[in-house]
Amino acid sequence: MHLFVQQVIAGLATGGIYACIALSVVMIYQAIDHFNFSQGEMAMFSTFVAWQLLAWGMPFWLVFFVTAALSFVAGVFLFKVVLRPIHNASALSQIVVFVGLLCIFNSLAGAIWDYTVKPFPSPFPQGNIGTTLVSGHDLGMIIVTLAMLLAVYLFLRFSTAGLAMRAAAQNPDSARLCGVRVLWATALGWGLAATIGAVAGMMVAHKVFLEPNIMYSIILYGFAGAVVGGLDSPAGAVVGGFLVGVIENLCGVFVPGGGELKLTFALVLIVAVLMFKPSGLFGRSVVRRV
Amino acid sequence: MTLLRVEGLRAWYDLTQVLRGCDFVLDEGGVTAILGANGAGKTTLLRAICGMVRRTGRIVFDGQQIESMATEDVVRLGVAHVPEGRGTFGRLTVTENLRLAAIGRRNAAGAKEDLDRVYAYFPRLKERRTQQAGTLSGGEQQMLAIGRALMLSPRLMLLDEPSFGLAPQVTRDIFQILADVARKSVVSMLLVEQNAALALDLADHAYLIETGTIVLSGTSEEIRANESVRRTYLGY
Numbered sequence: 001m002h003l004f005v006q007q008v009i010a011g012l013a014t015g016g017i018y019a020c021i022a023l024s025v026v027m028i029y030q031a032i033d034h035f036n037f038s039q040g041e042m043a044m045f046s047t048f049v050a051w052q053l054l055a056w057g058m059p060f061w062l063v064f065f066v067t068a069a070l071s072f073v074a075g076v077f078l079f080k081v082v083l084r085p086i087h088n089a090s091a092l093s094q095i096v097v098f099v100g101l102l103c104i105f106n107s108l109a110g111a112i113w114d115y116t117v118k119p120f121p122s123p124f125p126q127g128n129i130g131t132t133l134v135s136g137h138d139l140g141m142i143i144v145t146l147a148m149l150l151a152v153y154l155f156l157r158f159s160t161a162g163l164a165m166r167a168a169a170q171n172p173d174s175a176r177l178c179g180v181r182v183l184w185a186t187a188l189g190w191g192l193a194a195t196i197g198a199v200a201g202m203m204v205a206h207k208v209f210l211e212p213n214i215m216y217s218i219i220l221y222g223f224a225g226a227v228v229g230g231l232d233s234p235a236g237a238v239v240g241g242f243l244v245g246v247i248e249n250l251c252g253v254f255v256p257g258g259g260e261l262k263l264t265f266a267l268v269l270i271v272a273v274l275m276f277k278p279s280g281l282f283g284r285s286v287v288r289r290v
Numbered sequence: 291m292t293l294l295r296v297e298g299l300r301a302w303y304d305l306t307q308v309l310r311g312c313d314f315v316l317d318e319g320g321v322t323a324i325l326g327a328n329g330a331g332k333t334t335l336l337r338a339i340c341g342m343v344r345r346t347g348r349i350v351f352d353g354q355q356i357e358s359m360a361t362e363d364v365v366r367l368g369v370a371h372v373p374e375g376r377g378t379f380g381r382l383t384v385t386e387n388l389r390l391a392a393i394g395r396r397n398a399a400g401a402k403e404d405l406d407r408v409y410a411y412f413p414r415l416k417e418r419r420t421q422q423a424g425t426l427s428g429g430e431q432q433m434l435a436i437g438r439a440l441m442l443s444p445r446l447m448l449l450d451e452p453s454f455g456l457a458p459q460v461t462r463d464i465f466q467i468l469a470d471v472a473r474k475s476v477v478s479m480l481l482v483e484q485n486a487a488l489a490l491d492l493a494d495h496a497y498l499i500e501t502g503t504i505v506l507s508g509t510s511e512e513i514r515a516n517e518s519v520r521r522t523y524l525g526y
Contacts, residue, residue: 160393167379167390173342174377176361177370179394179442 006133007249013138014207014221015245016145020200021215021222022229022237022244023149024193029231030169031189032083034094038101040219042078043197044212045105046071047205048113050198051120060123064202068195075194079187109212120205141203148199149238152192156234165189217263221248224266228273230283239282244269293318293446293478294339299347299357301331301338308334309345310502316446316495321472321479323493323510325486325523331502332482333374336448339480340364340371352445366394370439374450376431378438380424384415387423387434391441400443408437411467429460436464440471449481453488461485465492486523490514498523 021040028036050067054060082101086093124140156162167175168185175182201215208214221244229240244266251258251265258265273280294316301309308331316322326332338345341361349357356364365371370391379387388408392401409416412433418426423434432452439447452468453461469492472479483489490496496513498506506516513519520526 160389163382163386163390164393167382170379170381171377173361174373174379175390176342177340177365177373177377178391178438179362179365180390181362 002133003253004250007253008246009134009142010138011246011249012242013134013141013245014204014249015225015242016142016149017200017204017218017241018221018225018245019149019238019241020145020196020203021218022225022241023152023234024196024200025222025226026229026231026234026237027189027193027196029226030234031165031186032094034091034098035223036193037095037098037219038105039193039197040215040222041102041105041109042071042075042194043201044215045109046074046194046198047120047201047210047214048109048212050202051113051118051205051210054121060121064123064199067198067202071194071198072191075191076187078194079190083190084183106212113212115211118210120202120210122206137206141207144199144203148196152196153235155192161185161188220263221245221266224270226280227270228280230280233280233282236280236282240280291318292316293352294480295348295350296339297348297350299335299338299345299349301334301343301345303334303343308343308502309338311347312499312502312504314497314504314507316478316480318445319476319478320495321468321481321493323481323483323486323489323496324499325483325489325496325513325519326499327523328484330499332499333450335499336371336373336450336480336482339448340369342371362394365442368442368445369448370442370444370446371448372435372439372450372452374454376435378423378426378431378434381422383420384423384426384434385419387438388415388441391438392443395443401441404441404443408440411440411471412437429456429464432456432460432464433467436468436471440477444477447477447479449479449483451482451484453483453485461488468492486519490524 021043025035025039028039046067049070050063053063053066082097086097122137125136128135156166164175164180165185165188167178168180168182172182204218205214222241225241225244226237228243229236229238247269248262248265252262255261292315297313299309299312300307312335324332324335334343337343339349341359341364345357347357348355351367351369354367356367382390388405392404395401414430415433415437418430423431426434452464456464465488468479471477481489481493490510490513493510496508496510497504498513498519506513506519
């Protein structure tokens with residue numbers, strides 16, 4: 001039982017990371033109807049920027065907020081410069097651009113910071129806390145991700161800009177007829193998604209160490225979380241992310257040979273959800289009055 | 291005073307030209323109807339005014355040329371388009387739908403007043419204010435679309451087939467409220483409607499559009515009295 005609880009908590013900690021990635025994937029998906037395959041590499045690149053700032057001697061929490069802000073600007077910039085011109089291109093062209101961005105960020109990070117594995121510091125107390133159920137970093141990670149997810153929720157739910165973003169994602173033409181500047185709303189979504197990814201990257205880098213391929217498996221778990229929760233539901237993506245984290249961890253420990261099959265569980269989960277409940281746990285299958 | 295002046299307006303969907311040079315003026319205050327058969331270009335005319343289709347020509351709204359402006363900028367000048375099929379946000383609540391339309395307004399107190407005014411016109415919307423718009427009936431969605439347009443505090447409302455898909459009783463209610471709005475506030479209306487009898491009851495002026503050009507104009511009485519309009523569009 002002790003082991004079980006411990007593994008659930010550890011699962012929640014990584015689940016928070018998947019939840020963040022899933023949320024950023026869903027936010028972009030809602031706005032432009034496609035997966036942004038480069039989401040993970042954008043987060044990885046942000047994390048390297050944070051690492052560089054830390055290496056220059058800036059304190060962790062300053063780096064944290066500077067990186068989050070820089071990532072926001074970069075996200076907006078990426079949309080305005082790269083995605084805007086192909087706004088009306090076919091789905092396939094857009095996906096090719098995303099895959100291209102993925103390769104560009106990956107190689108760029110490798111070229112600038114090389115491929116050696118780098119330790120990334122944790123701002124949280126080392127060792128286990130209290131009854132040794134949970135490590136200080138895991139607990140800190142859960143708190144930071146939950147705080148950020150709450151902030152995003154409050155922003156989307158109650159602020160005017162959040163309302164405009166939701167409207168622009170649902171029906172761009174109608175949003176324009178309400179005076180919403182749809183391009184800016186979408187750009188804002190890109191900025192937010194990049195920020196969320198950056199925070200996830202800075203939190204997880206301490207656990208998995210930093211190198212350009214750090215997001216390779218995390219993005220798959222993030223996609224799994226998004227699909228499990230439902231691609232049209234930001235809240236669902238968050239719950240899905242946490243679920244995937246816990247399931248992955250429990251399977252890794254309690255299924256014989258599961259340690260090697262962790263990633264497989266994520267993919268099996270994607271396939272199973274798509275087969276039996278394609279709209280996800282919280283997604284709506286679209287029903288229209290005619 | 292002239293609120294809207296349209297000269298030589300042409301509009302296209304991809305390569306298909308729908309409007310072939312429309313000219314008309316709309317005076318401030320009152321209701322102007324655009325009559326015409328299916329496919330004559332009525333909806334396109336409204337979409338062209340607020341920049342939702344490719345168009346050329348001159349459109350002057352309140353002294354400002356708007357033919358090359360983006361939709362959201364035309365809207366922010368005070369042109370509220372209630373599109374055919376209503377275009378409400380199904381997954382936002384009724385209140386959120388209304389609040390959204392006040393986004394470009396500087397004056398928060400005015401927006402609050404307008405929200406109360408909309409709920410006074412449409413008590414049904416007030417009852418359902420926390421409900422998702424997708425769960426509303428067709429009539430209620432049309433009310434929401436009109437309410438949303440009013441939240442923009444517009445000078446001009448473009449109404450595209452408000453009777454579309456509604457039961458006769460609901461249509462009567464909605465036209466009653468539109469008449470009420472037109473009488474009580476300073477807003478002007480440009481109404482597109484297939485049901486010509488209904489439109490002429492509400493409007494004081496009317497234009498007839500055929501295959502992309504305006505072919506007839508006059509007061510509602512003149513149009514109603516026109517022999518060919520009577521036979522073709524009023525059916526008696």
